[in-house]
Amino acid sequence: MRVLVVEDEDRIAGFLKKGLEEESYAVDVAFDGVSALEWVAGAQYDVILLDVMLPGLTGFEVCQILRQRSVDAPILMLTARDEIDDRVKGLDSGADDYLPKPFAFKELLARIRALTRRSASTPTTDVVLTFADLQLDTVTHKAKRGQRDIELTPKEYALLEFFLRHPRRPLSRTQVRESIWGYNYFGASNVVDVYVRHLRQKLEANGESPLLHTVRGVGYRLDDVE
Numbered sequence: 001m002r003v004l005v006v007e008d009e010d011r012i013a014g015f016l017k018k019g020l021e022e023e024s025y026a027v028d029v030a031f032d033g034v035s036a037l038e039w040v041a042g043a044q045y046d047v048i049l050l051d052v053m054l055p056g057l058t059g060f061e062v063c064q065i066l067r068q069r070s071v072d073a074p075i076l077m078l079t080a081r082d083e084i085d086d087r088v089k090g091l092d093s094g095a096d097d098y099l100p101k102p103f104a105f106k107e108l109l110a111r112i113r114a115l116t117r118r119s120a121s122t123p124t125t126d127v128v129l130t131f132a133d134l135q136l137d138t139v140t141h142k143a144k145r146g147q148r149d150i151e152l153t154p155k156e157y158a159l160l161e162f163f164l165r166h167p168r169r170p171l172s173r174t175q176v177r178e179s180i181w182g183y184n185y186f187g188a189s190n191v192v193d194v195y196v197r198h199l200r201q202k203l204e205a206n207g208e209s210p211l212l213h214t215v216r217g218v219g220y221r222l223d224d225v226e
C-alpha cells in the first residue's frame with residue numbers, strides 16, 4: 001500500500017512517515033501542494049493524506065485539482081481547524097474523509113483502512129523490490145545484482161529503496177534529499193550526489209551496466225536504458 005503524506009510541518013510529516021512505514025505502508029512526503037501534485041502525477045497512491053493549511057495552495061485547492069485531473073485515490077483531509085465549515089468544504093472539494101488534528105495514530109490507521117477497503121484497490125506489499133537484475137529485500141535490507149550480494153549502509157539502503165519505488169522517473173535532488181534526510185536537513189548540499197556515487201560504485205562493482213543515471217539539471221533516474 002502506498003501513501004502520500006502532504007504536510008508542511010516536518011515534525012508531523014516525519015511522525016506520520018515513520019508510523020506508517022512501521023505498518024508496512026510505502027510512504028512519500030510532499031511538503032507543499034505543488035510538490036504533492038508532482039508526486040501524484042508520477043505514481044499511483046492507495047491513499048493521500050492531505051493537510052489543509054499548507055504554504056501556497058491549500059489542501060482544499062490541491063484536492064480540487066486532483067479530482068479535476070481524475071485522480072481517484074481516496075483523500076483524507078487533516079486539519080487543526082475542526083469547524084463544521086471546513087468539514088463541508090473538505091468534502092465539497094472531493095475529499096473522502098476528514099480527520100481533525102490532533103488525532104490518535106490508531107484513529108488515522110482505522111480511517112486509512114476504511115478508505116482503502118472502500119476503494120477496493122489491490123494492496124501490493126512486495127517484500128522484494130526488483131528492477132532489471134537488481135533486487136532489494138525490504139525486510140533484510142540486502143541487495144543483489146544477479147547472484148552478487150551487495151552490502152549497504154542504512155542510508156544507501158534508504159536511497160536505493162527510494163529509487164526502486166520510483167523507477168524510470170527523474171527525481172530531483174531536493175525530492176531525494178527531503179525523502180531520505182528530511183525537510184530540515186542542513187548538512188552538506190551535495191549529500192545526494194555523494195551517496196549516489198557510493199551507491200553506483202557498489203551497484204557496478206563487477207562492471208555491471210549502470211542503473212542510476214544523471215538527469216542533467218534535475219537529479220537522477222533509475223533506469224536500464226540511457
Ligand code: CA
Nearest residue numbers: 008051053054
Ligand atoms: Ca499545516
